[in-house]
Amino acid sequence: MRLLQTDAAARLGEALRGFRRAALSAVHGPEALAAADRGDYRALLAQCGDDPLGVLTRLFTVGAPVPAADAANALAPFTLAEALDCGLLTGDDTGSDTVAAGWGAQFDGDRLLLSDQLPNTTGGRTREHVLGVGGASNLLLDLTPREPVASALDLGTGCGVQALALAAHAERVTATDLSERALAFAALNAAVNGADLELLQGDLLAPVAGRAFDLVVANPPFVIGTPGSGWTYRDGGRDADGIAAELAAASTRLLAPGGTMRFLANWLHRKGEDWSARVAGWFPDEGVRVWAVEREVLDPLDYVRTWQRDSGESHDAEQAAAWLDWFAANEVEAVGFGFIAVRRIDGPTGVVCEEARHAVALPWRDRVADHFAVRARPLEPEDLWTARLRVSGGTVLQQSAVLGEEGWDVDRQWLQQAEGMRYAEEADPLVVAFLGACDGTAEVRLQVQLLADTYGAEAPMLYAQLYPVIRRLVERGFLV
Secondary structure (H helix, E strand, O other), X not given: OOOOOHHHHHHHHHHOOOOXXXXXHHHHOHHHXXXXXXXXXXXXXXXXXXXXXXXXXXXXXXXXXXXXXXXXXXXXXXXXXXXXXXXXXXXXXXXXXXXXXXXEEEEEOOEEEEEOOOOOOOOOOOOOOOOOOOHHHHHHHHHOOOOOEEEEEEEOOOOOHHHHHHOXXXXXXXXXXXXXXHHHHHHHHHHHXXXXXXXXXXXXXXXXXXXXXXXXXXXXXXXXXXXXXXXXXXXXXXXXXXXXXXXXXXXXXXXXXXXXXXXXXXXXXXXXXXXXXXHHOOOOOEEEEEEEEEEEXXXXXXXXXXXXXXXXXXXXXXXXXXXXXXXXXXXXXEEEEEEEEEEEEXXXXXXXXXXXXXXXXOOHHHHHHHHHHHHOOOXXXXXXXXXXXXXXXXXXXXXXXXXXXXXXXXXXXXXXXXXXXXXXXXXXXXXXXXXXXXXXXXXXXXXXXXXXXXXXXXXXXXXHHHHHHHHHHHHOOOEO
């Protein structure tokens, strides 16, 4: 399936070459674009004229109709007839000789992405809907490392958002999707943006069976859609959270030695089951280091309503009831959403799962790199015993106190990071005293001996008490 033949795609790319975010910002100002990002189009509407950039902005950024003659001029050398025939534009049934956007056009950096995601609309989609750039795809873009690699794979490419970003730093990019329409949009976007992609149709891993890559990314159809299923862009056709489990199980086969993988997922919170144990159980016993981060959790009702709104099915009370019955029958108390970062290693698998629903210092790819860098270092008791540690920059000690009979009594102390993951960590007086001497000059063993002398304790016993705390503070970036 093709949306446009090669020649027509090239002419559309020529017509849209000047339609980029940088051009809009230069003409209309960053404030107008920032307002439009929030759904306030007043500034753009007031400024857009009948020049090509203004017409394209009204059509694809604002979502307003324009005179057909203006659209024809803006899209030349791509013809108005071609635009109507392929679905890029739609006619006005009122006979007013105006046209409107039939596809969406969004920006990712200096790239333009065409998709079914119409401007300024939600819900009411077809089952073969092809998503554009959204919150989930932006999270994955932020997560993906951008160092040069030889080979990269985008599983479930949709309109090609991730694949086109990968093409900027990967020698070879392969992108797969089950949907013919999605691959057709990906091919068109590759042509419009001058990228070379290998596009393969098939179900998840099937098109790349037996192949391994240096970098794998996936924003798969992860919605737990039983019985609200049948939407290709969101429902993976597996039971429960099986699509994430399938990706995790295949991680060692998909990744070349030293390769990395980032994917988004939903996972179940079942009664009596720790979600972290569930996710950890998806991975092979050998060969990967994993960080799974839960960014959001919804109870079943909120989850069902969220995805019914997304597909325009909020009116379907019977579907919602059946969906909720399925959650109840499977003892599901909530559904988590987040990302999973994987690195191929030699040795036993290690999985860390945690909740991080607070704001962190972006980009996420730096947080993942920090996490894996720490976990690659030896942190056993004998390693930290001779380490020279210092408190990382941006770490502050905060206290709360209550007024007592003899003045203020500190009842709680905690460490707070200003950068990085921005963790907060409780600290008792002994830990505070230890951290106060962590300036990178003295070995831990000397600090522990001084504390032991101060408190009248045996150094080995004191270190046994402090070691798990010190290790946690290193792992979470308070100590380096």
